[in-house]
Amino acid sequence: MTQPLYQVKAEFFRTLGHPARIRILELLAERDHAVHELLEQIEIEQSNLSQQLAVLRRAGLVSQQRAAGEVTYTLALPLVRDLLRTAREVLLDQVTGQGALQAALRDSLHESA
Amino acid sequence: MTQPLYQVKAEFFRTLGHPARIRILELLAERDHAVHELLEQIEIEQSNLSQQLAVLRRAGLVSQQRAAGEVTYTLALPLVRDLLRTAREVLLDQVTGQGALQAALRDSLHESA
DNA sequence: TTAGCACCTGATGTTTTCTTCAAGTGACGA
């Protein structure tokens, strides 16, 4: 019944691996949002948004609460903010090519190049 | 031609969203590994491993170098180590239920509960 | 130059994920 750890991790990352879901999480990282607010920011159909929110709910990444006739979503795991920030850093690193540069530098320490 | 940022991010996370690829990255986070070494640790077929390595290569997450008749893979972006660590923290947070607890605590600061 | 090891690639059938549509629920005001 217990899944291997690397499978849980993979599933977790796959949950983040969707444009709409990333946008949702980034918006929620700023502040809580009602569904209709998310809908304004993200150009997908309402029912599709609901589906994606359901995926995030099932994964335990967001939680919802109903109030004043609207449903508001919250980031269930505050640490996700850090994860998103780190991911941005990785992508920045990749884009500026510093990744390759650092690797080359590191190699030059124990190669004769 | 230029893809929206959230799509790039989603693609990035999707690349991490596979059990074998996660294992590869975690092994490479420890130290460089030759393909046959990876094969010993991960229970998939050789050709499948190659496919997954190709995915990681295309995504720019790993790089390969040939030496002494074997191909060795390296983590191309050192920051990926941090990302994997943060992801572990998030999952730990989720599992211990501290996510919900922290959220409740945070809420209790500006609600009257 | 041939053999063999280490690894990569392309094609193919299968599973999974996505999007969309249609129908459904639940709270609230008229």
Added chain:
DNA sequence: TCGTCACTTGAAGAAAACATCAGGTGCTAA
């Protein structure tokens, strides 16, 4: 109670990702 607003759910076809197989490349050593 009826309608409506805000949102969710289920089903189904389309698209993407996977695993596997067969064949291929490149290096090394005999």
